[in-house]
Amino acid sequence: MKFTDILTEENIILNLRAESQEEAIDEMVERLKKNRMTTDSESFKKAVMKRENEISTAVGYSVAIPHAKDHSIEKPSIIFGRTLKGINYGGQHTNLVFMIAAPENASDEHLELLSRLSTFLMNETFRAKLLVALTEKEIMEAVEEQESKNNVEEIDSHDKDKYLVGITACMTGIAHTYMAAEALREAARRRGMKVKIQTNGANGPENTLTGSDIKKADAIVLAHDVNVDVSQFEGKKYVDVPVKRAINHADELINKALSYDIKENETYVQEEKVEEEKEKTGLQFYKHIMSGVSYMIPFVVVGGIFIAISFMFGIFAADPASDEYNRFAHFFSQVGGEAAFALMVPILAGFIGYSIAGKLGLAPAMIGGMMANIGEAGFLGGMIAGFVGGFAAKYISQSMRKIPKSFQGLVSILIVPLLSTFIVGAFMFFILNAPMSALNRFLETWLTGLTGVNAALLGALLAGMMASDMGGPINKTASAFGLAMFAANIFEPSAALMVGGMVPPIGIALATTVFKNRFTIQEREAGKASYVLGASFITEGAIPFAAADPLRVIPANIIGAAVGGAICMALDISLRAPHGGIFVIPIASNSPFLYILCILIGSVITCCIIGFLKKPLSEEALKKGKEMSSIF
Template sequence: MKITDLLKCVSVDVNAAAKSKDEAINHLVDLMDKQGNLKDKEVYKQGIYAREELSTTGIGEGIAIPHAQSETVVAPGLAAMVVKDGVDYQSLDGNPAQLFFMIAVPKSSGNEHLQILAMLSQMLMDNDFKEALVNAKSKETFMRIIDEKEASQKEKETQKEVAQKSFSGSYQIVAVTACPTGIAHTYMAAEALEEKAKEMNVTIKVETNGSGGTKNALTAKEISECQAVIVAADKNVEMARFAGKPVIQVKVADGINKATDLIKQALSDDAPIYQSDNTVNLKIEDSNEGVGRTIYKHLMNGVSHMLPFVIGGGILIALAFLFDDYTIDPKNFGSNTELAAFLKNAGDTAFGFMLPILSGFIAMSIADRPGLAVGFVGGALASGGGSGFLGALAAGFAAGYLLIGLRKLFDYLPDAFEGLKPVLLYPFFGILIMALGMVFIINPPVAAVNNGITNILNSMGGSSKVLLGLVLGGMMAADMGGPINKAAYVFGTASITSGNYDIMAAVMIGGMVPPLAIALATLFFKNRFTKKEQSTTVTNFIMGFSFITEGAIPFAASDPLHILPACIAGSAVAGALSMAFGCTLMAPHGGIFVIGVISNPLGYFIALSIGAIVGMILLGLLKKPIASK
């Protein structure tokens, strides 16, 4: 497909007359309608104005690209016009617009036309190309200029891909561009940043978050080795990966019009350090990562999206029991009073999304957007089929790799089927095969395993559960937010759904101990810590009581041989005592602030205190006094 497959002569006017922005839009909509792409041009026009309300599509330099994605669009298309005297289009630079391209995109369509539109957007950053179009004497000349430029642009893109694959150094700057519709501005900003960086002899890699998905994705290695990050976006992008790096965040229009200034600022060390508030900090590794790391990355993508449902829903359910009256109807405990019933219903609803979300986002991590729907269905079937958390895990990975297989299989289809793949072929065959796989392959054995684990946990005696609490508590402090910590936490949250609330209590207490132990140690063994470390005492108390294990990471990173053994021991003791005291917890987060929904809260507080004190004493014994300065 080429640009001129979307842009027909009937929709081009090289001598248009328009005196206002409204007149320009009306004329462009009329040109688009001549292609027969619109069921209702008034509805489409409303979409154009809705996009203009977000921000003007007059990007400056005499160019405007109004666009809309609408249900009334039958097929993707382009309309173009030249107003040689210019129109006040409220452009970003305040100058009149002369060259207009209007884009129409169906609500549901394939990605090939989006790639074409991305290429057009990049081409328009070339001033010579833009001037040639403005001065075209006829529609035919206008179309020919586009064809010739597109051929050279494709060659340029190929050369860029080859250069990136052969590039073995570190990029000075990495960047992300994104706009609400992901059709034009995303790619224009990327092109502007790349071209200006080339002129300035600066190495840069730009990730685009467009309607066709993420392209040129940044790797963890590239992010860690760069000097600074530029995010030119008018929508949310994944920011947690940039934690600790200098980051410049601007609107996407600045990426187009102020690329030089952004690059200079990035290299001047003036960019603020980005601080992430996401406790599940996902790292996207490069293509050479090992199998284990790849699996963990996909798993954590599912877990990070699942946790808000688990945490919010779990706390609501716990509050339902807290505010209910057991004596009214013991069999209906949790829903006896009107308030309790409301909280229980809201919590159960949130919990109901847990497994589909987990499975869906694992699949999306593997196969991008086409995997999402298939993963959701797999997770829902796991929930209803008795295989629960383990079944949803299996469904997520199965859905992701199923879509990769379907994508390769459908590559053999003629190009005419390209638009049907994302809207028909992938979801239909993916969901059908996923459903068959869940019913006949995954659910039966996984449900049996799941029931077996539940029965074993339910049958555990006191000593066995104390040992389990010891192990889980220690795991929570082993890497403080890493794979071992997350494995224990996910096991705890999954156990809630099976009614094993004592496991979650042991898990949470194990995660609370490390910051508390360090806070106590900085208070009672001051000569073991620097002045800067001593100043974190209050912060670590707050983080420990809030169940934020990551508060201990700076200490563990600076002295792992002494910090980790002490914290692991303290957390293990606390986990074991929580089990021994019969403490249970139905909320998967909250720390000391959900003490009201913990059974035997006094025992839980004693277990937490003993664990923190054990960790503190071991820190005092293991760490040597430092020389005073």
């Protein structure tokens, strides 16, 4: 649909008589009624005013776009009004007003019109032509010219109608997975490309790619921190990167994926540079670990919360020999401590092995993980067992490929599991368990002996690392240490880590509320969501702000988180659930009120630092920053 189909000279008011926003709306609705484009002008006006009361449709640049759907409108229409003197519209000086009237059952075409019109009006030359036009005909000519330019730009787009497919998957499957997918979708849409991104989230794969999708694809991007099944892409070259790379550099990745020209060359070409091979090896190592951790986390969370619930009945309530014994406390303790916690390390090891060698690596690696539990080698021992079991299974399997097919079934169900389990078992029993057990005892003694300044320094370090790159490698390193301590029944580091993860989004959200003149309307709206994300321990809510202003926001995040983490560990606050945010604090922390106070102190410090470092925006910057999507 073209604008010239629904904006005619009869719908143009060159000189609005209105002195206010409501008078302008009245005058334009009256023109709608006069041109018989509404069967009930009062009903349509109510719909427009309801929209204005939700959020003003003034979009900056001296432009407003009031709009509404209503049963009184039979077909889409646009009324254009201009006032050279200008009026106060939603608190902004406004000269150009486009009113869009759409039927109640209008399709997405209504939204598409708004989007296109918003894009047109960002063009300064186009706005100037509307302001200086002397006749209705000149207005129509300016609109036709601008629409023609935009259509030409779309047609000339080199990537128009090409098809991008991909998969995104992060460790927890909660935030980065969907942020990366949206970044790729948005970058592809700007190019006019068709796009389908499969998200391997916490609830399983969504928007799953089919064989037909992959066959039709012109470009493939995989952005993942955990292993994904790439067998379906066999014979095609694809971009393979960590999730955060897709969030921050989506256009660059699409360019690289398109450069492979996979429809012309279906054969996967190995990278030639040694540096790239090293980078790929390191990335695979990281993905194997994250795959194990992602499967382990539910066991950690469930185990921690169930044990915390058991303590609510009394410290010794789960012990049948105690006078405090309570059967329900025993139940929660057994499920959480004797079952879930006992499975943590074997699950970690097993799925590291699975990531390396598929099903063949699961059994030997999981058995190695159980031996790490038995030998008190802990989290780190289980991680090593996962790699030993996985690679043993992988290389034994590869070395037996030439065995006749009639014996291949025996290889996979007997020979590979037997030999690889022997290797990992012997390695754990004779080599690793003893030194790892000694190391764990040393760490436990050291950590439990930390008090005062030393505990505060460790808390500051862990929380600061969590806040530094919000889901990146530094954050993951701190998380891995916390999980290792958690597996060793030391719960104070977990508390400091969650402070470090919650402070950045909450602190930024506070800053957008307290220091409004430092942020655009778009950022203020995003700040509201950051309250919820921060309270839920989703640090990724801070990423858009950090990406937009890293030199101010990242230091503020680290300092606030470090202070909160330092206070937390100095007060010996523990947390028996390493995830869940505000929802687990009441039952999983030994001092819920003090713990929440630590988070608030850190958040306020982050907020104040941001407010101090960021300068107030100019009026022009505030207008420029107004999100065009707010008109929807």
